[in-house]
Amino acid sequence: xxxxxxxxxxxxxxxxxxxxxxxxxxxxxxxxxxxxxxxxxxxxxxxxxxxxxxxxxxxxxxxxxxxxxxxxxxxxxxxxxxxxxxxxxxxxxxxxxxxxxxxxxxxxxxxxxxxxxxxxxxxxxxxxxxxxxxxxxxxxxxxxxxxxxxxxxxxxxxxxxxxxxxxxxxxxxxxxxxxxxxxxxxxxxxxxxxxxxxxxxxxxxxxxxxxxxxxxxxxxxxxxxxxxxxxxxxxxxxxxxxxxxxxxxxxxxxxxxxxxxxxxxxxxxxxxxxxxxxxxxxxxxxxxxxxxxxxxxxxxxxxxxxxxxxxxxxxxxxxxxxxxxxxxxxxxxxxxxxxxxxxxxxxxxxxxxxxxxxxxxxxxxxxxxxxxxxxxxxxxxxxxxxxxxxxxxxxxxxx
Numbered sequence: 001x002x003x004x005x006x007x008x009x010x011x012x013x014x015x016x017x018x019x020x021x022x023x024x025x026x027x028x029x030x031x032x033x034x035x036x037x038x039x040x041x042x043x044x045x046x047x048x049x050x051x052x053x054x055x056x057x058x059x060x061x062x063x064x065x066x067x068x069x070x071x072x073x074x075x076x077x078x079x080x081x082x083x084x085x086x087x088x089x090x091x092x093x094x095x096x097x098x099x100x101x102x103x104x105x106x107x108x109x110x111x112x113x114x115x116x117x118x119x120x121x122x123x124x125x126x127x128x129x130x131x132x133x134x135x136x137x138x139x140x141x142x143x144x145x146x147x148x149x150x151x152x153x154x155x156x157x158x159x160x161x162x163x164x165x166x167x168x169x170x171x172x173x174x175x176x177x178x179x180x181x182x183x184x185x186x187x188x189x190x191x192x193x194x195x196x197x198x199x200x201x202x203x204x205x206x207x208x209x210x211x212x213x214x215x216x217x218x219x220x221x222x223x224x225x226x227x228x229x230x231x232x233x234x235x236x237x238x239x240x241x242x243x244x245x246x247x248x249x250x251x252x253x254x255x256x257x258x259x260x261x262x263x264x265x266x267x268x269x270x271x272x273x274x275x276x277x278x279x280x281x282x283x284x285x286x287x288x289x290x291x292x293x294x295x296x297x298x299x300x301x302x303x304x305x306x307x308x309x310x311x312x313x314x315x316x317x318x319x320x321x322x323x324x325x326x327x328x329x330x331x332x333x334x335x336x337x338x339x340x341x342x343x344x345x346x347x348x349x350x351x352x353x354x355x356x357x358x359x360x361x362x363x364x365x366x367x368x369x370x371x372x373x374x375x376x377x378x379x380x381x382x383x384x385x386x387x388x389x390x391x392x393x394x395x396x397x398x399x
Contacts, residue, residue: 085179086101089175098170108123160187165178212229213228213307216303221244222243234281265291265301270291290307
């Protein structure tokens with residue numbers, strides 16, 4: 001049973017009452033048998049025994065509680081000094097440090113003795129002191145979250161900390177118990193993350209403003225489609241949310257295309273291709289498409305980024321170039337093959353006219369010359385026609 005003050009006082013009261021009652025009754029019985037002079041020493045001895053017994057009991061109880069109190073104080077001291085978090089105690093009247101733990105000396109670089117010779121102003125930049133005094137003069141009691149502060153280490157290095165504190169009474173003085181948690185590395189990490197987010201947003205905006213952009217989930221279902229693609233395809237963003245991005249890129253509806261694309265992305269590689277798409281109004285357009293898989297650490301696709309660029313004009317130019325090359329090839333064929341035949345025949349027929357011929361033979365040669373001239377005229381007409389077609393194609397390409 002725990003010896004509480006009430007329990008000790010109660011036991012003392014009971015034992016004292018029993019002792020007084022029993023000892024007094026005993027003395028009264030002896031009084032009838034002996035004289036007062038004989039009983040008096042017994043009464044004195046009874047009182048001395050009671051006083052001695054009481055003193056011994058009080059001594060042992062006081063010693064027991066003193067040891068227990070000392071042990072508790074030592075335990076609390078150890079908890080304070082060995083706490084892995086930096087903690088210090090400051091006198092509110094002088095702002096001097098009255099206690100610091102081991103973690104605090106490691107964080108700031110001061111020894112315990114050096115710390116106890118400082119005050120709160122000494123570990124702060126000069127420009128932060130007015131704000132410190134404003135917070136200290138605030139009469140708010142209990143637990144306080146003071147937020148982020150700048151402290152200075154012994155080396156002069158700036159230290160960013162998140163400060164929380166609580167008002168306490170320490171050695172009969174009004175103090176605050178402060179936990180200054182170092183957040184410099186956290187702030188650097190947050191700054192780095194902020195810079196990366198900014199870069200990603202700038203990259204996204206750059207891509208979004210210059211390209212046709214789709215962001216899809218791991219199944220290829222659209223989660224985002226930029227305005228450029230909306231304008232070109234004539235499909236609204238809201239009408240395509242949750243649908244497969246292949247519904248916007250009609251060139252991917254072919255099974256071979258789909259198989260090739262998914263096989264490529266399953267390896268974590270970027271798929272690239274040219275797609276023949278159809279607008280909502282039925283007009284065809286071409287895009288160069290990059291499907292980029294975003295994978296987890298385990299290599300599982302979590303997102304897909306589809307970046308397209310409109311290459312309709314380029315494809316149209318390629319078609320015109322192909323058409324132009326076709327016309328050039330036809331002109332070259334006519335010039336090198338079909339045109340040479342009637343010219344060669346004409347040269348041979350003209351040579352025959354240099355020989356003596358009968359009237360019939362001469363007429364036959366003239367008819368042959370006339371036929372070859374007609375064939376030659378037809379070849380020239382074809383060349384002129386192809387030349388005009390080539391001129392039209394070239395003019396379109398220049399535009």
